[in-house]
Amino acid sequence: MTAPDEPRLDGSPPANPGPVDTPLDTPLDALAGGVAGPAALGPLLATVLDALDTGAARRGGPLPAGSPAAIAALVTETLAGAHGRGALARLTELLAHGAADPADPACAAHLHCPPLAVAAAADLAVSALNPSQDSWDQAPAATALETALIDELAALVGYDPARATGVLTSGGTESNLMGLMLARDQKLDGIVELDGIPAGVTPRIIASRAAHFSVQRAAALLGLGERAVVPVPVDRELRMDPAALERALAETSWAGQTPIAVVATAGTTDTGAIDPLHTAADLAARYGAWLHVDAAYGGGALLSARLAPLLDGIARADSVSLDWHKLGWQPAAAGIFLTRRAESYVSLARRAEYLNPADDEQAGYPSLLGRSLRTTRRADAFKIAVTLRTLGRDGLGRLVDACHELALDTAEAVRAEPELELHGEPVLTTVVFRYRPPGERDPAAVDRLNGDLRRALLRTGRAVVGRTELPGEGPGRVRLKLTLLNPHTTPADVGALLHEVVRAGREAGAG
Numbered sequence: 001m002t003a004p005d006e007p008r009l010d011g012s013p014p015a016n017p018g019p020v021d022t023p024l025d026t027p028l029d030a031l032a033g034g035v036a037g038p039a040a041l042g043p044l045l046a047t048v049l050d051a052l053d054t055g056a057a058r059r060g061g062p063l064p065a066g067s068p069a070a071i072a073a074l075v076t077e078t079l080a081g082a083h084g085r086g087a088l089a090r091l092t093e094l095l096a097h098g099a100a101d102p103a104d105p106a107c108a109a110h111l112h113c114p115p116l117a118v119a120a121a122a123d124l125a126v127s128a129l130n131p132s133q134d135s136w137d138q139a140p141a142a143t144a145l146e147t148a149l150i151d152e153l154a155a156l157v158g159y160d161p162a163r164a165t166g167v168l169t170s171g172g173t174e175s176n177l178m179g180l181m182l183a184r185d186q187k188l189d190g191i192v193e194l195d196g197i198p199a200g201v202t203p204r205i206i207a208s209r210a211a212h213f214s215v216q217r218a219a220a221l222l223g224l225g226e227r228a229v230v231p232v233p234v235d236r237e238l239r240m241d242p243a244a245l246e247r248a249l250a251e252t253s254w255a256g257q258t259p260i261a262v263v264a265t266a267g268t269t270d271t272g273a274i275d276p277l278h279t280a281a282d283l284a285a286r287y288g289a290w291l292h293v294d295a296a297y298g299g300g301a302l303l304s305a306r307l308a309p310l311l312d313g314i315a316r317a318d319s320v321s322l323d324w325h326k327l328g329w330q331p332a333a334a335g336i337f338l339t340r341r342a343e344s345y346v347s348l349a350r351r352a353e354y355l356n357p358a359d360d361e362q363a364g365y366p367s368l369l370g371r372s373l374r375t376t377r378r379a380d381a382f383k384i385a386v387t388l389r390t391l392g393r394d395g396l397g398r399l400v401d402a403c404h405e406l407a408l409d410t411a412e413a414v415r416a417e418p419e420l421e422l423h424g425e426p427v428l429t430t431v432v433f434r435y436r437p438p439g440e441r442d443p444a445a446v447d448r449l450n451g452d453l454r455r456a457l458l459r460t461g462r463a464v465v466g467r468t469e470l471p472g473e474g475p476g477r478v479r480l481k482l483t484l485l486n487p488h489t490t491p492a493d494v495g496a497l498l499h500e501v502v503r504a505g506r507e508a509g510a511g
Contacts, residue, residue: 028085032128041128044088051089055096062107063100065461071098100464105486105493106500109466111269111297111323113485115331122386123331126379133168133377135355136365142379143368149381152388153322154338156302158315165342167371168380169335172296173214175321176263178337178348178373180205180218182319183261183290185347204252207263208232208240208275209471212294215263234471237424238268240275249287261290266311267298270468270481272428274298277313293317296335298428300327303393304400310427318344324384327400327429327485334380345371402487403429409491410482410498419502423470423479431482432468435505443476450478453504463500 030040064071075094082090101107103114115123131139133146146168151161169175188203203224207215209231216226230252233244245262252259264280265273277293284291293314299322301307302314314320317340324334339345349370351358356367369375387396407426414422414433423432434450450467457463466481480501482494 033130037128045124047089048092051092052096055093055099056101058093058097059099059101059461061461062104062464063458063461064098065459067459074098103486105489106463106497108482108484108486108489108494108497109464111326111483111485113326113329115325116329116387116391118390119330119383119387122383126382129379131379133372133379134367134369134375136360136367139379142382143366145385146368146379146381147366149385149388150336150338153336156393157299157320157322157338159338159340163342164338164340165345165371166336166338167368168377169321169337169372170333170374171325171335172212172294172321172323173217174373175296175323175335175337176212176214176292176294177218177221179290179292179294179319179321179339180215180261180263181222181373182339182344182347183292184222184224186318186344187258187260187288187290202255202257203228203260204257205229205261205263206232206245206248206252206259206289208234208238208245208265208268210234210238210240210268210270210273211263211265212269212296215294234273237273237427238271238471239273240264240280242276242279245276245280246283249283249289253287259287259289261292264291264293264317265298266293266295266314267301267428269297270430270470270479271424271432272297272426272430274310274427277311277316281313281316290319291317292319292321294321296321296323297326299323300400301428303327304397304404306397306401307404307428315340327403328384328387328396329399329485329487330383330387333378334384348373399487400429403484406484406487406489406491406494407431407482410484410494413491413495413498417498417502419505420498429484431484432479433482434479435501437505437509440509443474447475447478449505449508450480452508453501454480456504456508457500462504463497465497465501 031037032041075098078090078094102112131142133139133142136143150166154161154164154166169178184203188201205215205219205224205228207229216229219228220226230248232248233241235241249259249262262280262284264275264277266277267274281291295311295314298311299320301310319337319339322336322338324330324336325332328334352369356369361367404426407429410431411422411426414420414431419435419437421434421436434446435453436446440446454465454467457465466483468479468481470477470479482497484494
């Protein structure tokens with residue numbers, strides 16, 4: 001790509017204006033908002049769209065071919081040559097060329113969805129206007145809109161919107177931290193002191209071995225320590241064992257410790273497994289523990305009439321995390337934290353006179369400051385609201401169903417391939433399997449082969465396939481993973497992807 005020339009010092013047009021459509025008399029420091037904002041944005045958006053198209057064509061697949069060092073060198077080179085009016089086009093083309101594009105059917109490693117065009121367009125409006133949700137006078141309409149959206153999402157989970165509340169978050173990690181913070185504060189009410197938890201009180205968080213790593217991170221951030229998390233054994237599908245959960249709670253209590261929370265997962269990262277929610281709710285209630293359900297992935301099933309019963313019992317949770325940048329097709333970030341009782345939010349309440357003075361609130365000016373761990377916060381509710389109004393719950397549910405059907409078809413295709421071994425039936429949209437050539441019995445060799453073939457696919461730009469390890473000890477636990485979040489991917493597309501996996505496996509084995 002040839003860099004556009006800078007305008008000449010005498011003001012005449014450059015010899016090579018490049019793909020930039022911005023009028024030369026448009027200031028480089030033009031603002032995106034205000035009355036003049038749309039006029040400044042228009043030609044810049046044309047430049048961005050053209051560069052996205054060019055970059056994707058250069059990439060020609062799910063990700064760029066080349067090693068990490070080669071990609072880093074390309075970035076360094078492009079940064080050195082990108083200046084002035086040509087910088088937007090050149091760097092956008094770089095970004096598109098160097099992307100792992102989740103809209104490509106061969107990019108299927110992670111809980112990383114291709115966003116809907118309407119959601120991305122809505123997100124542009126937020127970026128241009130730049131409202132901040134920490135005070136009403138920075139986001140009048142956006143404050144009311146987020147409040148209304150939280151009511152809708154609370155009802156989707158099964159909460160009473162008149163009693164529930166919540167907030168938009170950066171994702172499941174932040175939402176899980178908030179749920180466990182409220183659990184700590186509610187369950188240790190009157191025990192927690194300004195200088196921390198007093199000696200003799202030993203809080204415990206009970207979660208499955210397959211729970212997201214953010215549970216341990218949250219325990220550390222909350223001053224409880226990662227060892228406060230008691231891991232509960234899981235079955236082969238990574239679903240929490242109900243008897244083991246009961247035993248963990250009983251043993252914790254017998255040891256004189258305080259089980260402050262049970263974390264149930266609705267959609268584990270690796271298999272999409274859903275823990276027994278009613279059992280978790282029953283046991284949490286029996287032992288006086290807060291129930292937090294991490295439904296960052298599986299919460300998308302609530303949009304599907306067919307799959308929503310998988311989450312039966314979620315309405316009994318004290319708090320829930322959802323991520324619409326997974327099975328919701330939103331640009332990141334689109335996390336949601338919900339709590340069943342608004343009064344449990346009391347420990348997050350804050351008064352900052354420059355943001356939410358008491359006399360403003362008394363006069364009817366609401367504040368969302370006390371709902372979030374963050375201060376400055378984007379209006380991420382807007383893109384979700386636009387998407388819901390555009391497609392409706394049924395339209396989004398059809399996308400969920402399409403991805404689920406694709407996962408079932410993919411599992412059948414894996415079963416039909418002699419060199420692939422399926423781990424288990426898909427629950428949501430994830431398929432876990434491994435490459436295992438006939439006759440190969442050494443588990444360590446099979447592990448190495450799967451790791452090698454995955455990196456070969458990345459290096460050649462042919463596919464982005466996930467890698468994980470099943471619980472346990474020793475070799476033989478490495479698995480490959482397809483997380484199917486593109487509702488427009490076809491069984492033929494996945495068939496071609498599996499063919500590449502097998503081909504890469506044979507090449508790695510021959511090498």
